[in-house]
Amino acid sequence: MVIISRGYRVLLILSVLALLIVLYYLIDPMGQKWFPKCPFYGITGYKCPGCGSQRAVHQLLHFNFTGALQENALLIISLPYILLAFLFDYAGFKTRWPKARKVLFGFNAIVIVLLIVIGWWIMRNLFAW
Amino acid sequence: MEYHYNDGVTNYGPFTLEQLKQQPINRNTQIWYTGLPAWKPAYEIPELASLFGSPPAQGPPPVRQAYAQSPVQGQAVPKTWLLESILVTIFCCLPFGIAGIVFASRVESRFYAGDVNGAVQASHEAGKWTKIGFWLGMAGVIIYLILVFIIGVGEFAFFKNGNNF
Numbered sequence: 001m002v003i004i005s006r007g008y009r010v011l012l013i014l015s016v017l018a019l020l021i022v023l024y025y026l027i028d029p030m031g032q033k034w035f036p037k038c039p040f041y042g043i044t045g046y047k048c049p050g051c052g053s054q055r056a057v058h059q060l061l062h063f064n065f066t067g068a069l070q071e072n073a074l075l076i077i078s079l080p081y082i083l084l085a086f087l088f089d090y091a092g093f094k095t096r097w098p099k100a101r102k103v104l105f106g107f108n109a110i111v112i113v114l115l116i117v118i119g120w121w122i123m124r125n126l127f128a129w
Numbered sequence: 130m131e132y133h134y135n136d137g138v139t140n141y142g143p144f145t146l147e148q149l150k151q152q153p154i155n156r157n158t159q160i161w162y163t164g165l166p167a168w169k170p171a172y173e174i175p176e177l178a179s180l181f182g183s184p185p186a187q188g189p190p191p192v193r194q195a196y197a198q199s200p201v202q203g204q205a206v207p208k209t210w211l212l213e214s215i216l217v218t219i220f221c222c223l224p225f226g227i228a229g230i231v232f233a234s235r236v237e238s239r240f241y242a243g244d245v246n247g248a249v250q251a252s253h254e255a256g257k258w259t260k261i262g263f264w265l266g267m268a269g270v271i272i273y274l275i276l277v278f279i280i281g282v283g284e285f286a287f288f289k290n291g292n293n294f
Contacts, residue, residue, distance in 0.1 A: 033277060034277045036269070036273050037273075039269075048219070049218075049219045053220065082212060082216075085211070085212035089208060094205055094206065095205045098205065098206070101206065102206075102241075105211055105212075106237050106241075107234050107241075110211055110230060110233060110234045110237065111234070113211075114215075114230060117218070117219065
């Protein structure tokens with residue numbers, strides 16, 4: 001892989017992120033042909049755990065929480081957890097609070113998260129969530 | 130006996146004692162061999178002491194000594210790639226993401242069982258599969274955009290089911 005200094009890599013990732021936020025704020029993925037579609041849904045007709053994420057992000061950026069939850073509730077609910085995980089991994093939280101890390105992201109947490117994702121996957125197809 | 134050393138970034142090994150002595154190690158290089166409860170600087174390993182001359186003047190014990198009891202305390206868990214592999218699982222490439230999650234859990238269990246070396250290896254594996262999944266997903270998106278914009282294939286039968294995601 002190309003070696004880029006750490007600072008530039010962070011800058012690159014942040015600017016891509018900013019670009020995506022602007023894009024998903026301005027354009028509603030609903031009905032746009034060129035937003036990537038879910039291959040799993042395309043083939044099977046069943047939603048995957050991530051289906052609706054692009055529309056959910058669009059709604060969230062417009063502060064429409066109800067709409068966002070309707071598109072993909074799991075994504076919206078787990079955003080704080082995802083953010084926390086980034087802080088633990090990249091902002092040095094894991095050395096500062098190793099015990100909290102073990103509880104939140106340790107082996108048991110991994111199993112629970114996996115079960116939640118699979119459960120969500122089944123339930124949303126059963127009940128059209 | 131199999132020896133490993135760590136240059137601060139990567140683990141190397143296993144080596145025999147003779148091989149290890151040929152490696153670019155210095156007195157503070159972290160060394161570990163099977164049965165040792167924690168990594169130790171090379172000068173604390175009796176077999177290697179001859180490489181570095183006389184021991185340092187008596188002072189306060191090196192900080193790492195305090196952790197020798199338990200490799201878990203004081204050493205950070207190697208990166209587990211848990212979050213990244215879950216995101217990859219959900220958003221793009223299930224098999225690669227799952228492989229990442231399995232290795233992530235292995236990092237956890239090995240680390241807390243005291244097998245720091247094994248945990249670091251599992252961390253490398255987790256990272257590898259997560260990255261493969263991520264870049265495959267990226268490639269998929271780019272190929273899709275090329276198909277739509279340049280070739281103008283807007284409606285595959287494949288995607289006729291609707292516009293989810």
